[in-house]
Amino acid sequence: MTMMGSDLIMYEEEFSRINAELQKLHQQANAKVVFLVDKNGQLIASAGETHDIDTTSLASLTAGNIAATGGIARLLGEKEFTILFHEGEKDNIHISMIGQRIILVVIFDGRTSIGLVRLRVKKASDALAKIFDEIVEKFEKEKGTGKLEESFFAEISDEDIDNLFK
Amino acid sequence: MSFINYSSREINVKIVYYGPGLCGKTTNLQFIYKRTNPDQKGKLISLATETERTLFFDFLPLSLGDIKGFKIRFHLYTVPGQVFYAASRKLILKGVDGIVFVADSQIERMESNMESIDDLKINLAEQGYDLDKLPFAIQYNKRDLPNIVPVGDMDRVLNPRNVVWFEGVAVTGKGVFETLKAVAKQVLFELKKHY
Numbered sequence: 494m495t496m497m498g499s500d501l502i503m504y505e506e507e508f509s510r511i512n513a514e515l516q517k518l519h520q521q522a523n524a525k526v527v528f529l530v531d532k533n534g535q536l537i538a539s540a541g542e543t544h545d546i547d548t549t550s551l552a553s554l555t556a557g558n559i560a561a562t563g564g565i566a567r568l569l570g571e572k573e574f575t576i577l578f579h580e581g582e583k584d585n586i587h588i589s590m591i592g593q594r595i596i597l598v599v600i601f602d603g604r605t606s607i608g609l610v611r612l613r614v615k616k617a618s619d620a621l622a623k624i625f626d627e628i629v630e631k632f633e634k635e636k637g638t639g640k641l642e643e644s645f646f647a648e649i650s651d652e653d654i655d656n657l658f659k
Numbered sequence: 660m661s662f663i664n665y666s667s668r669e670i671n672v673k674i675v676y677y678g679p680g681l682c683g684k685t686t687n688l689q690f691i692y693k694r695t696n697p698d699q700k701g702k703l704i705s706l707a708t709e710t711e712r713t714l715f716f717d718f719l720p721l722s723l724g725d726i727k728g729f730k731i732r733f734h735l736y737t738v739p740g741q742v743f744y745a746a747s748r749k750l751i752l753k754g755v756d757g758i759v760f761v762a763d764s765q766i767e768r769m770e771s772n773m774e775s776i777d778d779l780k781i782n783l784a785e786q787g788y789d790l791d792k793l794p795f796a797i798q799y800n801k802r803d804l805p806n807i808v809p810v811g812d813m814d815r816v817l818n819p820r821n822v823v824w825f826e827g828v829a830v831t832g833k834g835v836f837e838t839l840k841a842v843a844k845q846v847l848f849e850l851k852k853h854y
Contacts, residue, residue: 500853501662508666533754534718534734535662535671549701553718553734557706560750561715646851649726654847657723657731658840 501531507628508538514620515540522613523605525584529621530555530596537595546600555588555598578607587611591618592625661756661850671732672846673754674839677779678761679771680712680740683800686829687761688719688735691839694832699723713739716751726847733843740775749782757794757846758783759838761827762817764799764807769816776817790820794845797824798838803831 503511511529519527519540526546528539534556536548558577566573577588587599587610597618599610662671676684685705692703701720708714717737722730738748760779762772780790799813810826818824823841827834 500850503662503664503666505666508664531662531754533662533673534736535673537662537664547702549720550704550718553720554704557715557750560753561747564746564750646847646853649847649851651844653726654840654844657726657843658836 501535501537502632503537503628504631507624507631510624511538511621512540514617514624518599518613518617521616522599522601522610524599524601524610526598526600528552528598529591530598532556532559532594532596541600551598555596559588559590559596576611587614589614589618591622595621595625597621661846663850667730668728669730669732670850671734672756672843672850673734673736674757674759674842674846675751675755676735676737676759676761677748677775678740678800679763679768679775680742682740682761682763682768682772682775683798683827683829684737684740684761685711685713685717687759687798687800687827687835687838688717688737690829690832690835691721691735692719694836695721695723712741713737714744715739715747731847733839735839742774745778745782748778749785752782752786752788755783755788755793756849757842758790758796759842760795760797760817761800761829762797762813764801764810764813765804766806766808769808769813772813772817794842794849795820795822796838796842796845797822798827798829798834799824800827800829800834802826802833803828 515527515538524541526541526543528548529537530552531537534553536552539548562577563573575590579586584600584602589597591597597614599614601610676687678684688703692700699722704718706715719735721733721735736751738751760776783790797818799810814824825834825838829835
């Protein structure tokens with residue numbers, strides 16, 4: 494995955510490590526759902542009871558939420574608000590930034606507490622930040638070797654794209 | 660700023676519909692939503708006011724099919740067109756891969772079109788993008804109305820780069836998928852250049 498203002502690229506190995514971190518956070522925080530969103534609104538990975546949740550919409554709205562809050566922060570002369578917390582009747586949402594680009598979302602209910610969630614989120618954030626750093630390094634290295642050029646994109650044709658719109 | 664996941668074999672791209680207030684951005688998304696199979700789309704989310712003016716954004720995720728085993732997902736967004744929502748408009752442009760500019764063909768809206776396209780350029784520049792280098796398509800919408808500017812004149816004013824454009828009647832769907840396809844094609848070819 495690149496984080497330096499260009500596209501986001503995820504490989505198998507890092508993806509499974511990220512998933513493992515999310516699983517761990519989901520269990521240790523006793524949360525309902527945990528997911529990672531790119532700041533642009535794209536869902537990266539999730540763990541927990543996601544089956545009856547529209548994660549795509551949730552990802553987009555979360556990113557919108559972070560963006561709006563960031564806008565408010567700048568108006569107030571803050572760099573950004575790194576943690577957002579929404580409290581509901583049953584479910585609560587804890588949203589936090591990892592580095593400048595990734596958003597970590599934890600949905601939880603009365604089976605756990607905000608204190609535990611915050612504690613576990615902090616630990617998971619450190620671990621996830623490390624993985625993302627490694628991905629950037631890997632991408633930069635592979636870019637140099639030209640390995641990326643072998644990707645499937647080279648073979649995309651007009652016809653492939655036309656077929657999407659049939 | 661697309662998201663390419665080699666693990667789940669997915670490519671996510673973000674396309675933003677831009678244009679002056681009431682030009683038909685949301686109508687474009689509504690038509691696409693209406694005409695897409697249920698298994699190819701997510702919910703159409705509209706953060707709108709009580710009078711159905713877009714407040715923050717509309718969002719429609721589309722998954723139209725595969726290319727060489729990769730699922731291609733398009734995330735379509737609209738911006739709020741009204742002038743005083745400038746702050747929100749900027750936020751939506753973050754990480755954009757392709758732009759559709761929806762212009763209102765009515766004579767009295769020409770000035771708003773010009774203001775909006777200038778606003779687009781400025782907002783993109785603030786995020787470090789150059790409209791001249793982004794995948795970009797224009798839709799001259801509302802061609803069914805009586806008091807409209809000839810397409811040639813609109814093109815001269817709004818389209819100096821001579822990008823691909825379409826005549827549209829978004830309420831009936833005319834030009835809607837053509838416009839989306841044109842920008843999607845450019846986005847995917849742009850990825851091809853880089854990867």
